[in-house]
Amino acid sequence: MKKNISFFLFMVMAVSGYAQQKTYCNPINIDYGYCPIPDFVTQGKHRTTADPVIAYFKDKYYLFSTNQWGYWHSDNMLDWKFVSRKFLRPEHKVYDELCAPSLSYVNDTLLAIGSTHSKNFPIWMSTNPETDNWKELVHNFEAGAWDPQIFWDEDTDEVYLYYGSSNMYPLYGVKLNRKTFQPDGEVIPVMALNDHEHGWERFGENNDNTFLQPFLEGAFMTKHSGKYYLQYAAPGTEFSGYGNGVYVSEKPLGPFEYQQHNPFSYKPGGFAKGAGHGATYQDPKGNYWHIATMVISVKNNFERRLGIWPAGFDKDDVMYCNTAYGDYPTYLPAENKGHMGMNSFAGWxxxxxxxxxxxxxxxxxxxxxxxxxxxxxxxxxxxxxxxxxxxxxxxxxxxxxxxxxxxxxxxxxxxxxxxxxxxxxxxxxxxxxxxxxxxxxxxxxxxxxxxxxxxxxxxxxxxxxxxxxxxxxxxxxxxxxxxxxxxxxGSGSKPGAVQNFIPLRTAPKIKGERRNVWFKWQQQPEADGYVIYFGKSPEKMYGSIMVYGKNEYYFNGLDRTEAYYFQIEAFNNNGIGPKSEIKKAE
Known part of the structure; x- marks a missing residue:
């Protein structure tokens, strides 16, 4: 009977002109809940969520995010089924029932907990999360952590907690007792922002507002090739430049060093901007993906959506995320198209x-x-x-x-x-x-x-x-x-190469603001827009910025002391033109 139903559904889809998809497009198409907080909807009721995490567990992708009164699961990272549930006990009287949640697994058990400053929130566990089948692992979690992430180190069978959300304090890490899952040891500051050096960490829509210190949040840990990659978000969830950076260590609690190629997840241009506060996960074939928060911020600063991008580690173990053409059609994991360069982009x-x-x-x-x-x-x-x-x-x-x-x-x-x-x-x-x-x-x-x-x-x-x-x-x-x-x-020609591409930056020996660069170029007459690539090596230009309808762009996201390489290409409805010559700015 099931085969007959499946055949019938396939025929219906085929008659309608669309069948099983090979691609997806950001923002991802899930049934986002509406904001549940009265103070946040004074300028209009609206959908919103943020701070996502995906875990691939028992042959399914599980997606949790802020204040959705439930979660999603999927077989293919395209079709998401919602499971309704509030992760609260009767005595909890809060709107933020699952704000910036942690989602991770230990062996055959999935663990979840939301943010709280109190010490009476539970850690929930499930061995069958496909349905609403959860119970308490810990009745009262003593850490009281905001933006938590519980990380299981499979190699050592040890468990750690990373957390923090503030424009005053660093992110923290602490080892958890493997049996009780309560804090067990010294709480260690693991990293803090350095916006004096890192331009992309500065507060503001264009990383240029100095009236408020930037926010540090969204800790997430990934282990790769024996190294610990501590990811973090800055400078604020309401900004187009909201991105994720990463620090690296040989040990789970540090000391950590700033990865030279940062921010590793960044999308300040295009239709839906922002790629901050998220999580990195692997598909069944071992390929990495990164899910993060995208910005709307019209009816409220916290009006947001979710995006997913190919991610990974290069041959030198540099962590990267490919957001170029990041809200255009992108191949799903089943297509196994690869993550580097333009491999994952459908080309439409x-x-x-x-x-x-x-x-x-x-x-x-x-x-x-x-x-x-x-x-x-x-x-x-x-x-x-x-x-x-x-x-x-x-x-x-x-x-x-x-x-x-x-x-x-x-x-x-x-x-x-x-x-x-x-x-x-x-x-x-x-x-x-x-x-x-x-x-x-x-x-x-x-x-x-x-x-x-x-x-x-x-x-x-x-x-x-x-x-x-x-x-x-x-x-x-x-x-x-x-x-x-x-x-x-379209039926016409792709644009030609961009001419006279110039990155203007203050020289090292001249007094000036070296975290900024001003790009100018000659308008390509056939172009709809441009993509600027940047990085600290001509072989590692993992950063990208999509610009529509202009022939200049002010970018305030550089690290102060190091040289950068830049390249630009034009695109239109017919395709993508050739990349320009690589330009270096000391």
Whole structure:
């Protein structure tokens, strides 16, 4: 019977024009809960989560994040099933029931605990977390840790706790008793920020605000080749430059040294920015991935989403994370495409950046073009949530379409917390060559899933110029879109090489601000945007910045004392142009 059902589902998907996907697209498409804290929704109720961690445990990926009143699991890192649960005892009267959670396993048992400054939160354990099957491992955890991570060292069978979230204090580490899981030994400061040296650690949207000390948080430990990689987040979760760095040691409690190539997880440009406070994990084939927090911060500073990127260690054991084209279609682990360079990128380009838009209606200042401006912070909203409200995006030419991502915005949402019976997003997508005669391409008019960042990879590519998204129903609020993103290939040429690329930086012997660099280049006439690569070695330019519609960029994320190498490439709807000559800035 199961085989018959599976065959039926496959046929339904095939008729609809989409089948088993090989790619995903950030922000990841999970049923994010709505903010449960009244003080945080005074400017509008909205979805949010952050501080994620994924563990691959007993052939499944388990995803926990802040204040979701449950967690997700997946077989393939694409289709996530939510398990409803509050990790609280009756006496706990807090909104932050599972804020910045720790998720790890010891042998055949998964462990979870949220942040707390008190000493009466339990450590929960489960050998079968696929269902709501948890019990207390520790009744009252004496550490009282915020942003905790419990790390099991499989080689030594020892357990450690790392924690801390502050703009005043360092991160801490302490060994836990292997039997009681309570602190057992001296609490050791393991690292602190050094924003005087590391520009990317400075507070502010552009790492240039000095009115407040930067925040240090999100400890996470990964062991590789006998070394301990202590990851941390800075400078603040509300900023586009929110990223993760790493310190390395031969011992679990240090001393730790700053990895030369930092930040290792960083995404200050593109549609959805930010790649801070997250976790690193391995898939079944041993490849590393990194999940982290992405920024919206419109209705509240803590309005956020989640992203996943390929990660790993190079031949010199340098930890890296590949965020180049990091919110474009990316191959899933099952495809085994590799993580270095462009191997993980599907190669499908954005077809409708800043192209003409038509809509059924517009609510106030939420203008139509905000749906195609490649900025998740801006969005178009229709006047209603009625069936028949629509948005049409003109690709400018007949193009090959491989995938579509629909990013819904929260306009006049009425939900707080995790609504169990929230209806799904229902819509139909049509295509046209002339904007008059329409063909149905994707029919989700009966969809029951909550899909706020729905991503559809087509079984067979379509050819069209116009895409029409017609609303049937939304879970709550108005029909509003922060990004209707169409991916594939145009019919023209890729842009040429960027000319006159110049990184301007204060020389070592001249008094000035060496944590900053100003990039200038000649505008490439066929380009939609550019990707700048940077690093401290021409062979290790793991950092990247995506820039749309400009021919300059101010970057304030350098380390003060060391030389850097830079390179740039242009891209458009037809593909990616050649990289420029590598430039060095002492």
């Amino acid at each position: 380009m954005l077809l409708n950046y800043n192209k003409p838009v038509q809509v059924s209606s517009t609510l106030g200042a939420f203008k139509p073009n905000f749906a195609v401006d490649e900025d998740i912070k801006t969005y178009w909203s229709a006047k209603t949530s009625d069936k028949g409200e629509y948005i049409i995006t003109d690709l400018g030419e007949k193009s090959t379409i491989n995938a579509i991502q629909i990013n819904y915005a929260d306009q006049d949402a009425e939900v707080m917390g995790k609504a169990k019976a929230l209806p799904g997003h229902k819509y139909i997508i049509y295509t046209s060559d002339d904007g008059k005669s329409w063909k149905k391409a994707i029919d989700k008019s009966k969809n029951e899933k909550d899909v706020p960042h729905d991503y559809i990879e087509l079984e067979k590519p379509l050819s069209a110029r116009y895409i029409k998204l017609e609303n049937i129903a939304v879970p709550t609020g108005k029909f509003a879109i922060s990004g209707l993103r169409v991916f594939g290939k």
